Amino acid sequence: MRRLAWILVTLALLLAALAVVVWQLNLRGEEPLASIASFTATPQQVERGRYLALAGNCAGCHTTRGGEPYAGGVAIDTPFGTVFSSNLTPDKTHGIGDWNAAHFWRAMHNGRSKDGRLLYPAFPYPNFTKVTREDSDAIYAYLQQGVAPSPRPNDVHRLRFPYDTQAALAVWRALSFKPEPFAPDASKPAEWNRGAYLVEGLTHCIACHGTRNVLGATEQERGLSGGSIPVENWYAPSLTSSREAGVSDWDAGQIVALLQTGRSARGAVMGPMADVVYRSTQHLSEADLHAMAAYLKALPGPGAAPAQAPAQAIRRDPGVMATGQKVFDQRCAYCHGDKGEGAPGAYPPLAGNRVVLMDSPVNLIQIVRHGGFLPATAGNPRPYGMPPFRQALDDNEVVAVLSYIRGAWGNNAPPLTAQDVLKR
Incomplete structure (x- = not known):
């Protein structure tokens, strides 16, 4: 019994020591919050913050389709469950209207909310930690003075146990996150x-x-x-x-x-x-x-792997290639050309296309199944698009046409298998 008691005491002490280490690691780089009575931003600072919020694509995660800007509620699916983006408007109840600039800086730099809670890294503070205090203050100024308040309540995250606990998040941060500012390289321009x-x-x-x-x-x-x-x-x-x-x-x-x-x-x-x-x-x-x-x-930086030498021609199933060519001629050649040459300014060539030749066929499968458009931008306001073929082609036809494209006109990428398509 005495031996068992010593073992239990030792384990308790080890767990306590580990908890202290995790706690200390989660406090790395944190400074006491300054007491700020007011924050007066200049119009130039607000405009700068608007620009920086665009650079960070903040609205992309904090604005639902058709919803109020920055009111949150976007579901971010992760392998551990669903995280919902928070309300960043100046609403004092549900948003960040009662935050000061130091609270916002701590969230950006340390990944910690106003009340001290650890934030989930779906909010990319492991990257935003490099943002300067000056830029953080500008974004804060924009969210406070350039965004309309919204009373939209924050959604409750739907994460599986134990990922829904602060303890698990603290361990993750101790292993995976260290707050540090951006360090310019003096040897670079x-x-x-x-x-x-x-x-x-x-x-x-x-x-x-x-x-x-x-x-x-x-x-x-x-x-x-x-x-x-x-x-x-x-x-x-x-x-x-x-x-x-x-x-x-x-x-x-x-x-x-x-x-x-x-x-x-x-x-x-x-x-x-x-x-x-x-x-x-x-x-x-x-x-x-x-x-x-x-x-x-x-890029690539020092130590990057050298480019691989061209591989020998890959042997292909003649039946699959024949089926793939038939599908291509019927569905694809009108836009992409009989020889995969594409149409300049409209449809990309498939011969020699890096997306076609990549080891991973994931993006090709997504594009064929679900289609897609280039973004509508000021420089390309009416982009050409790719229609979805999910309803028109079965899995075997998707395998065949993509295997054909990856092996025709001088392309030499491995053919697809049924498993490639099924797991997508």
């Missing part, structure tokens, strides 16, 4: 540093283009190496690989055009990225877009 600040912080590109571990945290050391977007069944391609979405060999103007209009001579955007361009990057200044282009062009 100012334009590159501005691009790094936007890409790594406010525009939080790694939230989609980064790899996530089993706890749902982005693996920062792998950078923008691509990753599956949880629940949405889209793949955000690697920005460090020329075989996926790397732009190191693009002209800066081509990158700017893609971010500003959704289309350039080298590619176009669909799916979740189309929403980013529509709601966010099309509104950025030329200077900021060129800064992002400078940063993205400099």
Whole structure:
């Protein structure tokens, strides 16, 4: 009995020590909240905040379709359950009307609410922690003075146990989050540093283009190496690989055009990225877009994997290729051309297209099944689109036509299998 008692006491002490460590790690980088009696923003600060909120695509998560701006309620599905975005309007009961600038800064930089609760990282504070206090104050000023108050109550998150507990969130943060400001690289020019600040912080590109571990945290050391977007069944391609979405060999103007209009001579955007361009990057200044282009062009960084050598021609099932060609001729050739050459300014070529050739066929399956449009932007107000074929093609036909496209006109990507389509 004495031995059992010692074991229990030891375990209790270890658990208590672990709890203290977790508690201390969750307080990293936090400062006492300053007492602010009032916050007087200039019109220039409010306008700056409006611009920064666009850069961060804040409305994309905090405004429901047809709802009041920034009133929250958007359901964000995760592998752990559903998180609902909060009301950011200046309503004093349901919004952030009774917050001061220091409360807002703590949420952005430390991921902690006014009342001290730890926030779920569906709000991307692991990236927003890099935002400067000056920019945080400007966003706060805009939300307080440039947005109409809404009495919409906040929805209760629907997360599975134990993910719905503050204790589990504290452990996650201890393992996966460290608040730290953006650190400029003195060896890089100012334009590159501005691009790094936007890409790594406010525009939080790694939230989609980064790899996530089993706890749902982005693996920062792998950078923008691509990753599956949880629940949405889209793949955000690697920005460090020329075989996926790397732009190191693009002209800066081509990158700017893609971010500003959704289309350039080298590619176009669909799916979740189309929403980013529509709601966010099309509104950025030329200077900021060129800064992002400078940063993205400099990728991949040191240690990136070299490009793979061309593979030998892949052997293909003649029956599948024949079926795929028939479907293509009937459904696709009118827009994309008999030889996959596309139509300049309207329909993208399929021959040599990086989306077609990527190892992951996820985005191709999504586009064929559900269709999609480029974003309607000032530079491309009436974009051409792709109709959905979910009702017109069965799974076998989707497998066949995509296998054909990935193996025709000099393309040499692996064919699809029935399992590729079934799990999507």
